[in-house]
Amino acid sequence: MNRASVNGSSTSTRFTRALGVATILGLGWLAAFGLLISPDDVVQGSYARLLYIHVPSAWLAYLAFGVTGLASAGYLWPRTRNLNWDRIAGASAEVGVVFMAITLVSGSLWGKVTWGTYWTWDARLTTTAFLFVTYIGYLAVRDLGGSHEQRARRSGVVALLAVLEVPLVHFSVKWWRPLHQSETIERGGLKGLMLFSFFVGMVTFTLLYVWLVMHRQRLIALNDIVDDRGLDRALAERRNEAAS
Amino acid sequence: MIGFRDAGYVVASYAVTFVGIALYTWNLLRRARKAAQQVPPEDRPWT
Numbered sequence: 529m530n531r532a533s534v535n536g537s538s539t540s541t542r543f544t545r546a547l548g549v550a551t552i553l554g555l556g557w558l559a560a561f562g563l564l565i566s567p568d569d570v571v572q573g574s575y576a577r578l579l580y581i582h583v584p585s586a587w588l589a590y591l592a593f594g595v596t597g598l599a600s601a602g603y604l605w606p607r608t609r610n611l612n613w614d615r616i617a618g619a620s621a622e623v624g625v626v627f628m629a630i631t632l633v634s635g636s637l638w639g640k641v642t643w644g645t646y647w648t649w650d651a652r653l654t655t656t657a658f659l660f661v662t663y664i665g666y667l668a669v670r671d672l673g674g675s676h677e678q679r680a681r682r683s684g685v686v687a688l689l690a691v692l693e694v695p696l697v698h699f700s701v702k703w704w705r706p707l708h709q710s711e712t713i714e715r716g717g718l719k720g721l722m723l724f725s726f727f728v729g730m731v732t733f734t735l736l737y738v739w740l741v742m743h744r745q746r747l748i749a750l751n752d753i754v755d756d757r758g759l760d761r762a763l764a765e766r767r768n769e770a771a772s
Numbered sequence: 773m774i775g776f777r778d779a780g781y782v783v784a785s786y787a788v789t790f791v792g793i794a795l796y797t798w799n800l801l802r803r804a805r806k807a808a809q810q811v812p813p814e815d816r817p818w819t
Binding site for chain 1: 790810
């Protein structure tokens with residue numbers, strides 16, 4: 529990549545800037561379709577508009593945690609071992625936690641108007657909250673210290689265990705038949721403008737996810753470089769002290 | 773168009789989502805800018 533395409537004081541490149549612009553336009557479209565253009569649902573009325581942010585954010589959280597699991601496997605597998613996998617895993621997990629938080633808050637508001645309560649300990653909500661806390665734990669494990677390789681090994685194992693929770697959350701509505709409704713989209717419950725608005729949400733959140741992960745993994749790479757330089761400097765100072 | 777009677781929870785949900793994304797993005801780019809100042813462009817892995 530040529531120097532002109534790199535921003536001197538950030539993690540941006542031409543590609544991420546173009547992606548960022550597309551994401552902002554998508555968010556504008558999502559707000560327009562979600563709040564203004566999309567029709568009300570026959571059963572849920574205007575509250576169905578929450579679906580356009582709630583479901584895409586949940587799916588993006590699943591995707592993010594899946595990518596964290598795959599990237600961790602990429603690091604732990606000896607033939608593909610590279611710290612870039614670990615950086616992608618860490619970046620994707622953090623962005624996934626943000627999407628999961630959005631899922632929980634939007635779901636809680638939706639629950640208030642449809643069930644009359646912000647929270648209930650049904651299977652879907654409980655497993656989702658557990659998944660959220662698990663990945664906060666994963667991020668805490670990444671910050672425990674040690675070398676970059678130790679961080680990658682330690683958090684890679686945690687990620688491979690944590691990702692097993694994702695199917696548990698997704699299929700909880702089938703296995704336990706809780707208060708939370710089953711899959712609206714898979715049952716063909718959306719049509720016309722409502723379906724289109726839903727896809728605007730999915731595409732926009734996917735663009736946002738890619739953009740955020742690219743910036744976040746570059747930030748981890750920068751922090752690793754700064755850490756290595758600090759360590760090199762400290763070692764050089766110790767050698768000078770020993771020599772003098 | 774969303775009805776006035778139902779607007780509160782729907783608009784609140786969109787507001788929390790968009791403000792949450794904006795705050796996280798702002799914080800991420802601020803940290804990235806700070807870190808990038810310590811590493812010359814030629815040493816950045818993606819350049």
